[in-house]
Amino acid sequence: MPEKRPFAAHIREEDKEVQTVQQHLENVAELAKEFAMPFGAEDMAYQSGLAHDLGKFSAGFQHRIWDGGPKTDHSTAGAMEMKKLANNPCTLLPAYCIAGHHAGLMNGGGQQDDSETTGTLFGRLNKNLPQNYLVYKDFVQLKVPQPPRIKPLGRQGFSLSFLTRMLFSCLVDADFLDTDAFMKNHEIARGSGCSIKELSQKLDNYIHEKRWLDAKEGLNGKRSAILKMCIDTGDSAEKGLFTLTVPTGGGKTVSSLAFALHHAIKCGMKRVIYVIPYCSIIEQTVDNFVAILGKENVLAHYSGAQYDDQDEDMNEARLLTENWDMPVIVTTAVQFFESLFSNKTSACRKLHNIADSVVIFDEAQTLPLDYLQPCVDAIAELTVNYGTTCVLCTATQPALGKLFEVYAPALSAHEICPNTQELYSTFRRVRYEQLGVLTDEELTQRLNACSQVLCIVSTRKQAKNVYGLLEREGSFHLSTLMTPEHRRAVLKTIRERLKNHQQCRVVSTSLIEAGVDVDFPTVYRAYAGLDSEIQAGGRCNRENKRPLQDSVVYLFEPESKYKGSPAMKRPKEEALEAVRGKESIDAPDAVTEYFNLLYHDIGSALDVKEVVKGFEDGVRSHFSFPFKTAAENFHLIDSDTWTVLVPRDDRSREIAALFTQPAFHPDRRLYREMGQYCVNIYKNHFEELYPSLSMVGERFGILTVPELYDENTGLSFENDGGFGLIQ
Template identity: 55%
Template structure:
């Protein structure tokens, strides 16, 4: 009797192929049960490695030096059974979901090409495995149906690849890895109650009473509202972070949802949110997952770091805090490593913090993904911001019945009004700097890195601080700590920053200057002024100004339009931050943007696909932040030296590059070429460029860009 092997471990242990197939099938079924496709996922799991039954593969696993494609056989099997979703999943479970392609794709890596590819006989599969017809609950069709079908396939793919990873991992390690076993949603809610008892009991003052009213409304809604789409429109200072968490945990308990996912626009503010959640819920229950975090294997297999390292792979944790880039690019990826977490998004509460920051060129695909999650995957989604984008018409295009419900009660907005706005008109750099020098503590936010550096150079240097992405993330964190310390102690603190300081960064200035921008950006900048409401309204000003023409003359249309729309909407408005003003701004902005809300035609390509879905092509096109930049490593700091040793030894791991990220500055292609042209860079290979000329990195302003290599994007 032939023994068919699925895996062999380094210590000689062997896993029977049938054991692997049934193990994967059971995992996949459990995952897909959350959206009604468990039985189908079980069959996909059984068939995914059918090609391993070939004699050639069995020789390879026993040490023969032969190559064999073991995924095409299962894909062809499912094509013969007219099960295209299963065929896509199996064809891509190692290399990634392929494009569907067409009949002339024989030389291309598409599903159509796989259909015609010769495969090794795998007769043993039929002697050990029986495939049954699988009943499943189809998703509700949104739009024309093509996007819905492709999204459903990607979710099935997630179930398969995570199941494959987990079963293989358990066998190779010889024991079950330290996954799961976190506090329950009920326990997390109890911890939140204890935190609220200590921090929200007997509120004093109108502001704290309004904050408590928002918190109570969110808790009540969590218990009472059925799953769906929600908005939480809370003015800056209204405590939306804790209130949205309270809604999410109450809602998850009420409807037996599995986790809370908090989606934040920028890595620059993720640490403070994670820190707040860990203080409330405990460090072991909160996962931070973004490009700047890397978990190490700790001492002992059950360490907190080891658990988080594994949880980052598939988001198997009760509270996940991630970035919009990580979240949406995963939803449109075709790679197994990124897609394996998608099934754990189902049956969750998702909070989209600062929802208005979703980039305009990708707004429609992101809205469509939120709609799919809400309607078909037992997910409640909350759009949370002080400047609520007018997304109702975009959701109505997908499904007229999909309407959001507001969680925040009617508010006395005067209680939250902490600033006055004034428009100064056009200011040249010298006039702006003169004004800033007249303040002891002041924040100035501009649109371009070059503008920030120019204005900073004109300031009195004692007590002045610069912030921009021409500084490494490590450098910026140090400067933010310095800023907070100076503000707290009442010392001189003049800050010139790009927009990186706007969205949620916890700083509190008496005066803010903001270069003309989109209305949401102007209001976000205002959120750094009198943030705690400790100063009189009449002393807290946000000054808007128009910068010199040199900074705005060559802006791309997609960046100029928000600025011009804001200018038109607020003309004559007394209350720039009134809800009706904000709604009018976003409504006009989206109407004027039209087709540019899906610049890469992501939605239309899937809708028109007619079964031949462009998974791989769209994955390559979908980049939420498109900068066309190159990374320059800045060799400063004691921690960097150890990383450099690993670089120079030849290591090129993802983990190493992630750690190097805090020592890196991204520059545009022309700027990179200019630095290279003057011999300022050392190249270890095509991937790695280290700044050789350290005179070009200033301890106050970061990397100096050669003259004549300007930038055209807001950063």
Template identity: 50%
Template sequence: MIVAHKSADGRLQPLEEHLRNVAEYAKRFSEVFEAGEYAYVLGLAHDIGKYSAEFQEYLLHEGTGGDHSTAGAKELFRLRMLPASLCAAGHHAGLPDGGGPGDPAGLPTWQGRLKKQVHPYAAYRREITLEAVSRPPEANGFRIAFFTRMLFSALVDADFLDTEAFMQSGAVQRGGYASILSLFDALKQYIDPWLHPQGDVNPINRKRTEILKCCLEAGKGKRGLKSLTVPTGGGKTIASLAFALQHAVQHGLSRVIYVIPYTSIIEQTAKVFRAIVGAENVLEYHANVSFDQQGDDDRKTEKLRLSAENWDAPIIVTTSVQFFESLYANRTSRCRKLHNIANSVVIFDEAQMLPVDYLTPCVRAIWELVEMYGITAVLCTATQPSLGKLFPKTAKIEELCPNTQEMFHFFRRTQLKHIGTLTIEKLAGQMAMQTQVLAIVNTRKQAAELYQALPAGGRFHLSTLMTPLMRRWTLRNIRRRLRQGLVCRVVATSLIEAGVDVDFPTVFRAEAGLDSIIQAAGRCNREGKRPVDESAVYIFRTEERIPPRMQQNVSIFKNEIQLSFSDVASLEAIQAYFDALHNLKGDLLDRKKIVDAFERGRNGCMLPFAQVAKEFRLIEENTKSVFIPLGQRAKRLAQRLQQGECSRSLLRKAGRYMVNVYDQHFQELYRANDLVVVADGLAVLTNLRLYDTKGTGLSLEADAGKALFV
């Protein structure tokens, strides 16, 4: 018997069985993008290198083994199935760069691998027949690369699943989620009191219900590219879910995926969804999730942990970073889930937060998923950026709630007022005269200084110098005090702007881009409980230099929008702002020329999968992580980290206690012996005096010297 795997208890899996199982899985996964038969041949070929006598010796008697991936790549290349050949070559180490015809045999590119000498594997012909499956040729290099990556995802997931089933004797139970139809029934039950109210309904809730009905009706429409432009307070979270589930039922789509810029919004959104459809049907996927904390039912938690590997849950809530970086990744672990994006509804919440430097590759990926992989994409925001011109001219963006202008007027809750320059002391003085007030500044340095200048009673601070766990606790306390009418003066960085559900009578916002200012206004009079003329958002200039990353945005707002529009919060002003921002950036909307790398190659290399995967980083700040070991649970995790444990599960649990700092701050703390490094870019704080649990979080003033703030 030719063997594929040997289990710990000595059981053997026939190689033919493994190849046919993987082929069937890959076929099923790829049928949604019309590549089932093509993927089937890839599945049959991917491991034929294991037919070599040397690999069998390795597997059964601990011999040397050697490369078993290149054989499948060679055979698929012989059949002229080039994308499949690339996938076979990379199904363990990751998709390689395509390379060029002159690449020597020793080079790790696909072209180099094809010239590599491998152990004889012709024995596969006794059990497996490989016949070519052709696909229409594509002149578009980007489209070829995208297809290759989706095909790679189907193969990798298929390989993992069959191997797991054999090694665990079928003990791992995946799936078993509620159907999309039953989730839609749960949603209808949840929203029924809004659709059929008893008694009087206040005007705000009546308008929210109108938006909800509009989205439900739009869900019956055709698949494609959509937008949902709903002002803050319009209930877009549930309205967009209503559209998504209605649409998924209408068209037989597999799942709903929410793509959100900040983890704080993800946690808030996932909590709402769990209340509607049940916690076991919602996968919240980001660095701060610990699957042992999502519920008391170990079976349900284990199911979500498994779903994190390949996104087979019916509702996924994840970050923009995770979503887009995975679409341009080449590693097996990052790509495994991609095929499950096909045939889904994907909601891009807070779409205005898509990073400008990567806007073209992000938009290109969205359109490719819409046009070739059967998704319906919804650009969902309170301040719709002018993305339409970045899509192909053939793309039609349908607005789910067409009466956008009326909605903006109705949900207008604030007045924007520019009040000139304020020092930290003057701003603190103005805030001290307010019982409940929020100030949003541009740097963590300003936030810390302003917080210290406020009266001690009822003051709060929110920034990324606090652990996610501390930020969550602080937000809970802020919301409680706001509800109870207690003194609540909050200083925050921009992390509070996008989607964080708080409602202040007065907001101060340091000069920023118009999108940030509008988002800040969404934290003022959010529920419309106060008259508009008593709900002010004060825009002020600081004495500190505008951070470089914001300078162009601020310049456009000051020099174009403020000078041209009496109402800078109007839809027309928002459109003009984003048009100017995108025109200003020009070619810099794809600063690293990601799309061009696949269209034309890079450095003589065709299809540079590995190169692009290294370069495509939505968050490029040179930061390192500091673990804060406060509390018994955190101390136990710190002990495991210091003992050298570095599993993905451990790091996910530890994420709730992490603070990310710039490299110069990390080095300052290290030189002062305030932390101990446990891995590359990760340290445990040893001087706990530097972490203020009731205020600003991690101080960047090391005991041995003064660190810098950014």
């Protein structure tokens, strides 16, 4: 008589070791429970983990894993069993997570949906499954989960959908970690790095070595006062929503990090997440943080690959997606918010690690108008329900108070440095002049007449064209079509030439204007939103070593052939209106007027795809939430990006060669390093480059024609009218 085979969840290829379904379910349940503790949903997460793979008890799945049989749906059974326990959100929200733990969160749909055609949760719950999976009851006992301790905001729908996505994150990360540990025969890979207390001590030592708290007079005295206020507030304040309004050049990057680390110690929080609008600043901020805290403690997460969740298989690429399990994360606003509204396992996996963290939103004013309400509501949810402290950090504080009041009336922001007018007067180092329309030739003539000058334009096309007209000696170009490692090297050269008083003309997209530490005597900026124009001014006379009258930011209108992004149109118009009759465009009253004009419509203009409305309305439709639709609609840069690895030096060529080896299995550390040598591009550009790429993933290729990467301007396309906004 043949030996009875155990119910297998996984069989390790190298030694045929079996992980039983019961072992896997219990492991995942315990991990998911741990991940959900910071927001009080541990019982929901535990029961979700216990139910997520009940379908693996089915005869169909056992035939597949033991005998190589056909693929089978093993996610629906657990969702069905969870929903049978009770008809309320405590079972339905986990059902979303269980049904989507491989294929992604789906739309709720209608209660009468057909399982075969609709692709919705209710459709899946109406599916006819063979009942042989019910043998699970001999191994696993499910219970109705206890409700979590969250405070529903708004009309509750957005809050409940947000909770679902955070639960989904706990389940997916737990499932991936346990599967990866078993299949590779190692301990579960958990985050490395120092404790928050150790990191705070490293920063305090660095500040002491630099004597940054010793200065009493002048600009350095003000910077010292700002830093001290951040440390003192971090040491004393409870969790909540904060603003940090510091003029350009006030040292807000290190000051905000000091607040975050001191505050994390005070409140027992586990990590710091620094959210930045532009890729170029990531390189500078990461370099600064690494110098202070050590490379092993800082993760730079650019726009990473997301995988189309189409089937039930767990593959290598999925197991290696990022989960933010390090103490300090530096990422982009695009990565952060698009993950919060995604339905994909690869994007959502990391979300639970935002809970119980300090999140710094650098240059918070750059959040796009079209999606401002969903972003604000997400920040409110994190602050109120997920133990997160959020800091809106900027030189030009946006007037977001009314938006927070609409969704979370009890939530108010506390300013860390309240003396804004005094700081503005101290740090004012430039003046602004309006020039009107300039042709490329007129602009280039002006730039060539300068020994050191920075020109910031709004499109990659104009940046490339103007650079092509500049005198070659001492001229540089920066855009998102260059790899991060390449941009870092160019910026290093630029800083050296500025310091040594050598000729240095730079034309760049907007990636340079916020937070990049360069100091030019003269800056040109194409008309933009007022905050962008003021940020451009932060690259002029940064150290206040020149007289104010000699430090000029020239604002101009480019030729009509450069059609900027539609999203730029209104900010540019409101900027022109706000500064009319004002003494200077960077005066606090001009900034206040600008943001009041920009945000005067609290309605649909700030949520053009009605993302919030879709979730709020779901409560009235039997908790039918549009997860898939929202994910398809919510794109801060209005386009998916695809990744190209550019082998342009020894290390990048070495990485590229590794991926061509048939048996190569990369780890997450390599994926993290690889981001330094990649360019993220739009789909149409990726398709144009396709014949010159070696494909190693769904949205990931290696450039095989070196001539398509220019050492001055980066990746080349026949038709590039991009806006320089890929992050």
